[in-house]
Amino acid sequence: MxxxxxxxxxxxxxxxxxxxxxxxxxxxxxxxxxxxxxxxxxxxxxxxxxxxxxxxxxxxxxxxxxxxxxxxxxxxxxxxxxxxxxxxxxxxxxxxxxxxxxxxxxxxxxxxxxxxxxxxxxxxxxxSLPRRNSIFGDPAAAIMPGVMTFVTLNVAMFIAEIALGGSTNSRTLHRLGALEPYPVLAFGQYWRLITAPFLHYGSLHLFLNIFALYYFGRTLESAIGTLRFMIVYIVAGIGSCAEVALLWRFGWLHADQLVGASGAVMGVVGAWAGLLLRDRREALASQRLQHIASIVVIQTVFDIITPQVSMAAHLGGFTTGLLAGFALAPPRRTREPAALGI
Incomplete structure (x- = not known):
């Protein structure tokens, strides 16, 4: 815990x-x-x-x-x-x-x-002061439908965990779809790659991930649109779980059970990096890339000193989000309003 x-x-x-x-x-x-x-x-x-x-x-x-x-x-x-x-x-x-x-x-x-x-x-x-809701810029609205959809799904799954035996009960998490590399690779339970990012181990785990999703997600959704944002989030979550399973398969990682949205959230950060790398000449792009680098470094250090946290999932989500940011970035003119934020 x-x-x-x-x-x-x-x-x-x-x-x-x-x-x-x-x-x-x-x-x-x-x-x-x-x-x-x-x-x-x-x-x-x-x-x-x-x-x-x-x-x-x-x-x-x-x-x-x-x-x-x-x-x-x-x-x-x-x-x-x-x-x-x-x-x-x-x-x-x-x-x-x-x-x-x-x-x-x-x-x-x-x-x-x-x-x-x-x-x-x-x-x-x-x-008058500019609003600084995120280091990446100012979202177009305080509430974005994609972010709120994922927040609602995470909370709903947490309520289900409590109702079915507790959010720290390994058997409950197994039944609801926690990532377990052996069943995924041996029995083809690939659906766990999708369900695991919506499960959390305790209320603190849920709160931290929802806070990060709300903080980073609104600006990205405002910049690339709700559909693209939701694709990035889901693909990053799957990518983070897939990397953990593959590392386990080759004996480079020991993880019996893994849950949490942090890999998908790191995918949101990675997607921002992808957008900024595609438009390196955009105003404040260099400064925001430095912010992203600092987030990755701080998260990696935290992962190293915290055995209960999966660095592989976070880096896998970030890498998947980075690639998704390159692939799904809309034309630059549609992202102009968000780029004006400081």
Missing amino acids: IDFGHILLFVAIVSPLAVLFRTARRGGDPGWRRVALLVLFVTGIAWFFRPNYAGFVGGAAWFLLLFLPAIVFRKAAELARIGRFGGARRALGLLRPLHPAAGLREHVAFIDAMETQWRTRGVLQPF
Whole structure:
């Protein structure tokens, strides 16, 4: 079973390092560097004295000092954008104990400038912020039919798991179609290549995959269309399972039972890489390819240090999605709106 504390520890280390790398490379508010270092320090102290609880301590520090301020800063800007300046200032006031004063002063000054413009001109357009729902761009809508279809299917299958014996019951997962290489190759149960990506081992496993699907999937679906997106997702899921089965067949991998949508989600990321490689001269293509490379590296490192996670499934899904992105990419003009996102 996936250890929640292990995941939190990974986040509490990787996320601050990413903040340090980004601020060192692009500059910006030095307050973020200080809080990132503080999160790493707290996590390190917890690991030294209580390693079994280091993930929870570091995760709490990450949530309070990095994640929560980022969300509140964005919310304050959105409140100011619609003229609710008092609410924006109250939101920033909640962060005084959690974030360095310099960062808060910068955001307060931004809101003051917006309010001044609102009072003098009655408009806010020059200060309105682009939505950044994904590192790949801004989806055309908050809810995309393809993404919601797969979210619904994953949740429905999870409910079926619970009703039939439990989501961590290996016999239940076997009956519902978990990937088991021996039955697939020896008895031709190839349908397991399709069903396994819709099953999950526990609620945490389901939540993480649905979150990733929602985060990455909406932008891809907006760019290539619902039908192409659904094909990419299904093909990537099958490809990830097929790679696991083949590696097992040649004795390079030991996996008795495998479930989860993460291979298909990595296929979504791979499809984006395929689209961007086809249109390397597109605005921000190089930057987004770097983001994709960082996702693959972080995911691979996590797979290596987490025995319960299948690196083969993730890389197989990514590779299949990459090829699908090349094959199914629509004409460039139909992807132009999504390419404008930042």
